[in-house]
Amino acid sequence: MDIKEFLDQDQKKDLLRLLTAGSVDDGKSTLIGRLLYDSKKLYDDQLSALERDSKREGHAGDEIDYALLLDGLKAEREQGITIDVAYRYFSTSKRKFIIADTPGHEQYTRNMITGGSTASLAILLADARKGVITQTKRHTFLASLLGIKHVVLAVNKMDLVDFSKEVFDKICEDYRAFTMTLDIPDITFIPVSALKGDNVVDVSSNMPWYHGKSLLEFLETVQVNADYNFDDLRFPVQYVVRPTLDYRGFAGTVASGVIRVGDEVMALPSKKKSKVTGILTSEGEAQYAFPPQSASFTLVDEIDISRGEMVVHPDSIPHVDRHFEAMLVWMDETPMDSYTQFYIKHNTHSTKARIDEIKYKVNVNTLEKSKIDHFELNEIGRVVVTTNKPLIFDPYKKNHKTGSFILIDPVTHNTVAVGMILDKIDSSHLSANITDKEKEQIVKSGSLITAEQREKRYDQKAQTIWITGLHGSGKNELAYALEKELFDQGKTVVVFDGKSVRSGLSRELDYSPADRAEHLRRVAHICKLLNDQGIIVICSFISPNEDIRKQVKEIIGENRFKLVYMDTDIDFCRKNDNYGLYKLADDGKLDHLAGVDEQYDVPERPDIIINAGENGKGLERILGEI
Amino acid sequence: MNEYTINNLRQLEAESINIIREVAAEFQNPVMLYSIGKDSSVMVRLAEKAFAPGKVPFPLMHVDTTWKFKEMTQFRDAYAKEKGWNLIVYKNQKGIDAGIGPFTHGSKVHTDIMKTQALLQALDKYKFDAAFGGARRDEEKSRAKERIFSFRDRYHQWDPKNQRPELWDIYNARVHKGESIRVFPISNWTELDIWQYIRMENIPIVPLYFAKERPIVELDGNLIMVDDDRMPKELAMMTRMRKVRFRTLGCYPLTGAIESEADTIEKIVEEMMTVTVSERTTRVIDFDQEASMEQKKREGYF
Numbered sequence: 049m050d051i052k053e054f055l056d057q058d059q060k061k062d063l064l065r066l067l068t069a070g071s072v073d074d075g076k077s078t079l080i081g082r083l084l085y086d087s088k089k090l091y092d093d094q095l096s097a098l099e100r101d102s103k104r105e106g107h108a109g110d111e112i113d114y115a116l117l118l119d120g121l122k123a124e125r126e127q128g129i130t131i132d133v134a135y136r137y138f139s140t141s142k143r144k145f146i147i148a149d150t151p152g153h154e155q156y157t158r159n160m161i162t163g164g165s166t167a168s169l170a171i172l173l174a175d176a177r178k179g180v181i182t183q184t185k186r187h188t189f190l191a192s193l194l195g196i197k198h199v200v201l202a203v204n205k206m207d208l209v210d211f212s213k214e215v216f217d218k219i220c221e222d223y224r225a226f227t228m229t230l231d232i233p234d235i236t237f238i239p240v241s242a243l244k245g246d247n248v249v250d251v252s253s254n255m256p257w258y259h260g261k262s263l264l265e266f267l268e269t270v271q272v273n274a275d276y277n278f279d280d281l282r283f284p285v286q287y288v289v290r291p292t293l294d295y296r297g298f299a300g301t302v303a304s305g306v307i308r309v310g311d312e313v314m315a316l317p318s319k320k321k322s323k324v325t326g327i328l329t330s331e332g333e334a335q336y337a338f339p340p341q342s343a344s345f346t347l348v349d350e351i352d353i354s355r356g357e358m359v360v361h362p363d364s365i366p367h368v369d370r371h372f373e374a375m376l377v378w379m380d381e382t383p384m385d386s387y388t389q390f391y392i393k394h395n396t397h398s399t400k401a402r403i404d405e406i407k408y409k410v411n412v413n414t415l416e417k418s419k420i421d422h423f424e425l426n427e428i429g430r431v432v433v434t435t436n437k438p439l440i441f442d443p444y445k446k447n448h449k450t451g452s453f454i455l456i457d458p459v460t461h462n463t464v465a466v467g468m469i470l471d472k473i474d475s476s477h478l479s480a481n482i483t484d485k486e487k488e489q490i491v492k493s494g495s496l497i498t499a500e501q502r503e504k505r506y507d508q509k510a511q512t513i514w515i516t517g518l519h520g521s522g523k524n525e526l527a528y529a530l531e532k533e534l535f536d537q538g539k540t541v542v543v544f545d546g547k548s549v550r551s552g553l554s555r556e557l558d559y560s561p562a563d564r565a566e567h568l569r570r571v572a573h574i575c576k577l578l579n580d581q582g583i584i585v586i587c588s589f590i591s592p593n594e595d596i597r598k599q600v601k602e603i604i605g606e607n608r609f610k611l612v613y614m615d616t617d618i619d620f621c622r623k624n625d626n627y628g629l630y631k632l633a634d635d636g637k638l639d640h641l642a643g644v645d646e647q648y649d650v651p652e653r654p655d656i657i658i659n660a661g662e663n664g665k666g667l668e669r670i671l672g673e674i
Numbered sequence: 675m676n677e678y679t680i681n682n683l684r685q686l687e688a689e690s691i692n693i694i695r696e697v698a699a700e701f702q703n704p705v706m707l708y709s710i711g712k713d714s715s716v717m718v719r720l721a722e723k724a725f726a727p728g729k730v731p732f733p734l735m736h737v738d739t740t741w742k743f744k745e746m747t748q749f750r751d752a753y754a755k756e757k758g759w760n761l762i763v764y765k766n767q768k769g770i771d772a773g774i775g776p777f778t779h780g781s782k783v784h785t786d787i788m789k790t791q792a793l794l795q796a797l798d799k800y801k802f803d804a805a806f807g808g809a810r811r812d813e814e815k816s817r818a819k820e821r822i823f824s825f826r827d828r829y830h831q832w833d834p835k836n837q838r839p840e841l842w843d844i845y846n847a848r849v850h851k852g853e854s855i856r857v858f859p860i861s862n863w864t865e866l867d868i869w870q871y872i873r874m875e876n877i878p879i880v881p882l883y884f885a886k887e888r889p890i891v892e893l894d895g896n897l898i899m900v901d902d903d904r905m906p907k908e909l910a911m912m913t914r915m916r917k918v919r920f921r922t923l924g925c926y927p928l929t930g931a932i933e934s935e936a937d938t939i940e941k942i943v944e945e946m947m948t949v950t951v952s953e954r955t956t957r958v959i960d961f962d963q964e965a966s967m968e969q970k971k972r973e974g975y976f
Contacts, residue, residue, distance in 0.1 A: 344726075454846060
């Protein structure tokens with residue numbers, strides 16, 4: 049073969065990205081060193097530098113320490129451990145490889161997550177003498193969390209167990225049992241000795257009972273192209289190219305699916321449709337583009353699509369929502385602060401996000417779940433997230449590109465957490481709780497005037513009268529009548545209702561349970577502040593959820609909170625509906641209306657119950673109570 | 675295998691284009707550092723593709739130490755003109771006035787003042803918040819762990835302990851005023867990938883990469899080309915014509931040639947596969963001290 053043929057052939061090879069994880073003791077670095085060495089990619093001078101380094105710092109006696117090839121940074125070399133993720137490159141006559149080499153200890157979980165995020169295959173090491181240990185389990189869990197479809201368990205140090213088939217079989221059996229519940233479609237077991245080279249590059253004669261491929265042979269032949277999704281078009285617009293006034297190219301990387309000239313496509317979130325007139329890839333004009341290609345396309349209509357939006361086929365639409373659940377990995381040294389509004393970056397789109405709830409934390413060693421209220425470095429758990437603007441997403445399991453995101457701290461700008469979106473749960477089933485942390489946030493004011501002094505001046509007891517009930521039950525009428533009556537008596541009083549608060553203070557929030565919780569949390573805090581100033585507050589909110597009403601009561605304070613329940617049946621409310629909301633909800637044009645598609649919890653212990661239509665008498669009863 | 679496959683070079687290319695566009699979209703004032711070398715040439719070609727059929731929306735900048743090979747400067751000027759690039763050439767005037775040079779001040783001082791300091795001055799002068807560099811992870815051990823978006827503080831310093839996690843292809847582009855990011859879009863390319871791509875795309879490169887009879891003196895085992903009359907006379911006296919080529923390009927007194935017959939890309943690759951000397955060994959500055967690249971990166975050099 050001459051060099052031209054070699055280059056032509058080399059150019060056609062595909063690329064496999066793989067993850068290796070393990071600690072010094074596993075012989076991971078030795079294994080990689082050997083892969084690099086034996087695949088003849090090590091240049092001579094790197095080798096002679098290595099011989100020099102081995103004598104000075106090596107941990108392998110007089111033999112070459114392959115691990116020194118891999119550990120880059122000075123501090124790490126002195127400690128004898130790999131701290132960060134190191135990328136290694138090698139190629140064989142069949143394929144090119146990029147190895148993300150990551151350390152094994154639990155404190156380096158985030159490094160493994162980083163290295164694994166771009167890998168299609170993971171090589172995990174087990175020591176033949178120790179079998180499937182905690183570390184093996186942890187690495188396997190992380191690989192499955194990242195959606196790595198191919199896992200190789202390299203059972204290393206077979207030379208130290210006399211190349212025993214029984215030992216190997218037992219480890220395979222244990223591992224299979226452990227991975228039953230994890231989602232890893234393809235697991236391969238290979239017995240190796242990294243130090244001696246058995247089954248690393250060539251099949252070893254020391255283990256005639258093993259009929260599989262050597263590690264390298266396996267890596268050269270495993271099929272990974274099928275892992276791409278060519279069905280559902282997802283084209284996140286990254287950049288709009290406008291060289292002239294009449295040319296507008298939408299550039300980006302095809303995340304999944306195939307885009308073709310002539311296709312009808314839809315832009316999200318606008319839902320505007322148009323037709324693809326031309327496609328440009330790195331190789332020039334093209335009829336179609338597919339993942340992981342980078343491309344730009346033009347449309348027949350002048351529709352406005354900007355960075356952060358997504359182009360799809362109208363018959364396969366991703367979720368467009370502000371609420372979702374995700375598995376989150378905390379990557380920062382500083383623990384999570386529940387009040388932070390993070391920046392969220394999701395493919396080419398950035399907005400802000402808050403974590404509404406941590407459902408549970410997963411112990412990476414035992415896979416047990418437990419309840420926590422914030423995350424520390426390397427902790428992993430399931431969370432409920434709400435964003436300011438909707439994300440256009442798929443579950444990570446279906447699409448890594450549209451299902452992954454990072455959270456950025458608004459002050460330090462560090463990437464503090466990364467997330468993988470779970471199958472979308474209807475937002476009405478998501479968390480509707482004000483976090484427990486709220487309670488700790490109530491602080492004493494520094495004012496020299498006490499609430500009692502203010503109440504004495506105003507000649508009133510500062511309190512919040514919270515009116516709950518279905519839409520159309522007469523809450524607002526009652527609230528304003530009460531306000532008038534109190535005002536006439538010389539009291540200082542304000543009224544809040546849904547319309548006034550949502551038009552300003554809660555304008556970015558919708559009617560989903562998570563946002564409603566946030567909306568009412570804000571209202572509760574204003575009530576509290578105004579009560580502290582000696583002012584009477586009347587609130588008129590549907591507030592359908594008993595848990596939230598209880599939390600509102602906690603924020604405002606039990607002795608200042610009076611709950612008024614409008615006990616009316618739905619038919620009365622429908623007749624009394626001045627805004628036609630029930631009709632809209634019936635037609636499916638409005639979501640989350642209590643009494644229609646959302647449950648209204650009748651209060652367990654209201655302070656006052658008002659029956660339908662008895663406004664006048666009801667008013668007197670309330671006045672009597674306060 | 676199906677019709678929807680691309681080869682490894684196209685895959686690397688797509689990844690790099692994605693990175694370049696991301697920077698153009700998220701930063702106010704990016705710049706692409708252009709060193710005239712083969713890696714830079716590939717990087718610039720990728721940038722052109724990223725915004726086709728439009729123009730590259732940011733300037734290129736060459737930090738000129740004034741000791742580059744003549745052929746490099748000629749190539750730079752001709753190519754920039756042909757392509758219509760917005761090219762900034764920055765020289766450290768203070769260093770020129772002080773007469774700094776590798777022969778008089780040694781490689782360490784020269785590189786620091788004319789290259790590292792010059793770069794920092796230029797970044798400050800134009801207030802660039804992102805600078806693309808053509809470094810690759812396979813070049814050297816401390817680069818194997820480098821991020822693609824490498825964060826630098828207000829003093830352009832790199833802190834290996836304080837780099838942001840980088841997952842999938844989602845890059846954190848948030849910086850405070852004065853802070854910046856060095857971006858390495860061809861991080862995952864190897865030397866062979868670069869040559870393959872140049873071959874596939876017919877990218878013009880400086881002729882110094884190809885073997886030719888050149889005037890050479892031997893200094894401490896390095897083959898140094900006599901490129902102009904600034905070479906001290908006592909050294910220039912020993913000049914011999916030898917058939918050589920350069921694997922990397924930099925300041926001529928600091929860049930060693932290798933004896934070679936390779937005058938085509940194919941022959942260069944062939945030589946690379948058989949004559950096994952990794953490319954940075956011909957760059958004299960790396961040998962100043964152990965882990966010296968890491969040290970230089972901390973100081974602000976790439």
